Amino acid sequence: MQLNSSLKPSESFLLTTEPSPEDTDIDPIAVEASFTKPSLPSANGEPVNGKNLGQRLNSLAFQKSEELQKTLLAHQHERHLVILQDFPDPDALSCAWTYQLIVQQYDIKCEIIYAGTLSHQENIALVKLTGLPAQRWTSQVLKSKDLSLYQGCILIDNQGTTSQLMTAVKQAKIPLIAVIDHHTLQAEHKSEFIDIRPNVRATSTIFTQYLQSGLLSLDSSIGQHVKCATALMHGLRSDTNRLMQAQEEDFMAAAYLSRFYDAQLLNAILQANRSKRVMDVIERSLKNRIVQNNFSIAGVGYLRYEDRDAIPQAADFLVSEENVHTAVVFGIVHDEDELEVVIGSLRTAKLTLDPDEFIKEAFGQDNTGRFFGGGRTGAGGFEIPMGFLSGSNENSAYAKLKWEVYDSQIKQKLLKLVNPQDDPIQSE
Numbered sequence: 001m002q003l004n005s006s007l008k009p010s011e012s013f014l015l016t017t018e019p020s021p022e023d024t025d026i027d028p029i030a031v032e033a034s035f036t037k038p039s040l041p042s043a044n045g046e047p048v049n050g051k052n053l054g055q056r057l058n059s060l061a062f063q064k065s066e067e068l069q070k071t072l073l074a075h076q077h078e079r080h081l082v083i084l085q086d087f088p089d090p091d092a093l094s095c096a097w098t099y100q101l102i103v104q105q106y107d108i109k110c111e112i113i114y115a116g117t118l119s120h121q122e123n124i125a126l127v128k129l130t131g132l133p134a135q136r137w138t139s140q141v142l143k144s145k146d147l148s149l150y151q152g153c154i155l156i157d158n159q160g161t162t163s164q165l166m167t168a169v170k171q172a173k174i175p176l177i178a179v180i181d182h183h184t185l186q187a188e189h190k191s192e193f194i195d196i197r198p199n200v201r202a203t204s205t206i207f208t209q210y211l212q213s214g215l216l217s218l219d220s221s222i223g224q225h226v227k228c229a230t231a232l233m234h235g236l237r238s239d240t241n242r243l244m245q246a247q248e249e250d251f252m253a254a255a256y257l258s259r260f261y262d263a264q265l266l267n268a269i270l271q272a273n274r275s276k277r278v279m280d281v282i283e284r285s286l287k288n289r290i291v292q293n294n295f296s297i298a299g300v301g302y303l304r305y306e307d308r309d310a311i312p313q314a315a316d317f318l319v320s321e322e323n324v325h326t327a328v329v330f331g332i333v334h335d336e337d338e339l340e341v342v343i344g345s346l347r348t349a350k351l352t353l354d355p356d357e358f359i360k361e362a363f364g365q366d367n368t369g370r371f372f373g374g375g376r377t378g379a380g381g382f383e384i385p386m387g388f389l390s391g392s393n394e395n396s397a398y399a400k401l402k403w404e405v406y407d408s409q410i411k412q413k414l415l416k417l418v419n420p421q422d423d424p425i426q427s428e
Helices: 059-073 090-104 121-130 139-143 165-171 203-212 223-239 248-257 263-270 276-288 310-318 355-363 396-418
Strands: 012-015 055-058 079-083 109-114 134-136 152-156 176-181 193-196 290-292 295-304 326-334 340-348 373-376 379-385
Touching: 055 059, 059 176, 059 193, 059 203, 079 090, 079 165, 090 109, 090 121, 090 134, 090 152, 090 203, 090 223, 121 223, 121 263, 176 203, 203 223, 203 248, 223 248, 223 263, 276 295, 276 310, 290 396, 295 310, 295 396, 310 326, 310 340, 326 396, 340 355, 340 396, 355 373, 355 379, 355 396
Parallel strands: 079 109, 079 152, 109 134, 152 176, 176 193, 295 326
Antiparallel strands: 012 055, 290 295, 326 340, 340 379, 373 379
């Protein structure tokens, strides 16, 4: 693809097509600086012209779309794995589905997989109501799979550090073909294609730009396209806090998706009710919270693996309290194999607080250099494996003692940043 030589790399430009006869009203802002969009070749080598009147994409978006297209051409007729984080959110799920639709044009078959579970009611509703083709591969399922059938893997909305599946994938020597994410770079990746843009608020924005550039032409008469566009709108909305933290590129992506998504379907997803167990965790966080310097910190004890997403929902609730600008909620999550991990979520309304820096400073990194957590604008999270201390919770006294130790340790590390002049551990 040859970019317009009159444009500097830092400049944005418009995508233009011929308007349809019924398009008599044209937004003057949309045509303030019309340039012709470079065409991307399709899977059969023919040019693809996007129908994107008035939508601006920057040169980086076009460059990455071209690179991805070339990568897909090199892997036609293969079978791939799209690996999501253990607990995928709407941003990850919708982007993986979009990727699957794009690569079908290149006769690439891919399976969207995750190792954890869907516990947030909106995620469950998203998958059920749209038919989103994501599969849960537990350790038992993984044992029954022949990984030699796959010629590559793709990481979407993660960089491999939040998926239990990566160990098996590496052992099977499945090459990493693509990493597409909007989080901060976490490690050097030996991948054919890399598109990591921390300045973009949602991976859904990146994938919408792929659509705008012509990698896939959405058709509002195709039900699967409408449902995928709805999923992308949900992912974008979710990761930008209902667009309140969106930047120009995110708004442009939302404007493009508005032509295709189903508003009633999205509303049905958003209206999904919280379960009783989620409400119980929120109640626990209210009872256990301590508030210092406008920080609300709560430990909620032990949770089942299936209830993990109750933690960020509790943090969302606590940060809405008067005189609280930041909330941190954490608990010990255990699965059916008795593996345990401390899971925590941070939500903040304080503009000067960087969740990524705060969490990394509070909890540091393991002996391999991997940070226990990180974040983005307004939100963050952390996961701390418990190692050999996992399990043995049949003895309630021991389980209680173990929780008290972790509860105190997590609070100590947080309060050192909240109240750096004080001793965070006080004897009663």
